[in-house]
Amino acid sequence: MVSLTINGKVVRAEEGEYLLAVIRRMGIDVPALCDHAAVEPYGGCRLCMVEITKESWDGWKNYVTACLYPAEQDLIVNTHSEKVIELRTSLLDLFLARNPETPLIQKLAADHGLTKTSFEVVPEPNDCILCGICTRVCDEMGFAAISMVNRGHGREVAPPLNEAPPDCVGCLACAQACPTNYIKFEDIGTTRKIWGREFELLTCEKTGRPTITREFAAFLSKHRDIPEEYFKVNDEAHRDELASTMGRITRWSVQEETK
Ligand code: SF4
Ligand code: SF4
Ligand code: FES
Structure with missing residues (x-):
């Protein structure tokens, strides 16, 4: 553990823990547009910038992105200096x-x-703020179906050659993580459209409702060892099943206790 001072308060943090996490734990609000719990920090928006110094720095100060700067012993941080x-x-x-x-x-x-x-x-x-969360989430999931392209005003998120991305499985992680809802998708019946591609959604055998795309289910079965049968019922039905199993277990344990 290390001890540091943030906005005049002494706090303890794990060595190497990023300053932004410590700042947030203290309930201090610092804008952080490219930060997302699902992906590694990227330091793109620079809005989480904070002022740092140390007693030993003789008044010298530095400005660093809190999402990428690790907590250090004796660091003095000001999140809202002039x-x-x-x-x-x-x-x-x-x-x-x-x-x-x-x-x-x-x-x-x-x-x-x-x-x-x-x-x-x-x-x-x-509404794309170029935070790169969508591309990083997609990379992290193992698809790398979209990326940042072009420079300057023309910079944008796009599939390769601006064509329907062959590596996309229609999982929606990019759209769900986008902080401005810029990524559009459409679910109509058992069809999902995103990034110019059309996917078939599997249907829950119990509720008749759509679950996930056939391609995403195949990916999860192959790479995450989840049996394909799992996707034949949707989350709601899984929850119902779990609740009724828990109910059965609870009733059984109460009966056992009162025997
Ligand atoms: S929907 Fe496609 S582009 Fe978006 S995260 Fe999933 S695989 Fe990547
Ligand atoms: S599309 Fe959304 S998540 Fe992707 S870079 Fe733009 S604002 Fe960020
Ligand atoms: S959150 Fe964007 S640079 Fe830190």
């Missing part, structure tokens, strides 16, 4: 130029006193 707020506000000014209509950005910008950008708004703005 300079930090100034840096965050400049970043949000740039975000507003790229995503002027995105509620998440509008809210953060407003919290920093900005209602409109001082830069030129990009042509055809959209």
Whole structure:
């Protein structure tokens, strides 16, 4: 364990634990747009920047991204110093130029006193904040079906060659993790559409409701050792089954106790 000071409070943290986790545990609100529990930190948005120093640094300060900087013994961290707020506000000014209509950005910008950008708004703005969470989640799941492409204004998330991605299994992890709901998908009956691809959804044998795509079920069976039968019922039916099993066990143990 190490001991450090955050906003004047002495705290303990696991050695190597990232500052953002410690800051959040203290209930301090620091914007962190590219952080997601399911993936490794990436340091892309830079909004989680904090000021750090140490007694031994003779007044020298540094500015680091809290999501990537490990907690260190005797570190002194300020999450909201004047300079930090100034840096965050400049970043949000740039975000507003790229995503002027995105509620998440509008809210953060407003919290920093900005209602409109001082830069030129990009042509055809959209809600993608380029946090890279979707591509990292997809990589982490083992599909790598989408990636960040192009530079500057044209930077975007896209499948290879902007065509329906052959490696996508329609799991929806990217869409569910996207903080701005930018990734569109459609589930109609037993058909799912995402990234220009169309998938067939398996149907729960008990409820008649769709479960997951055939391709995702095949992947999980092959790589995660989950029997294909598991996907023949949906989560709700699994929960019902579990609840009734638990009910049976509880009734049985009560009967045993009262014998
Ligand atoms: S739906 Fe496709 S692109 Fe999205 S995470 Fe799953 S495999 Fe990747
Ligand atoms: S599509 Fe969503 S998750 Fe992906 S980079 Fe854009 S905002 Fe982030
Ligand atoms: S959350 Fe740390 S840089 Fe984005």
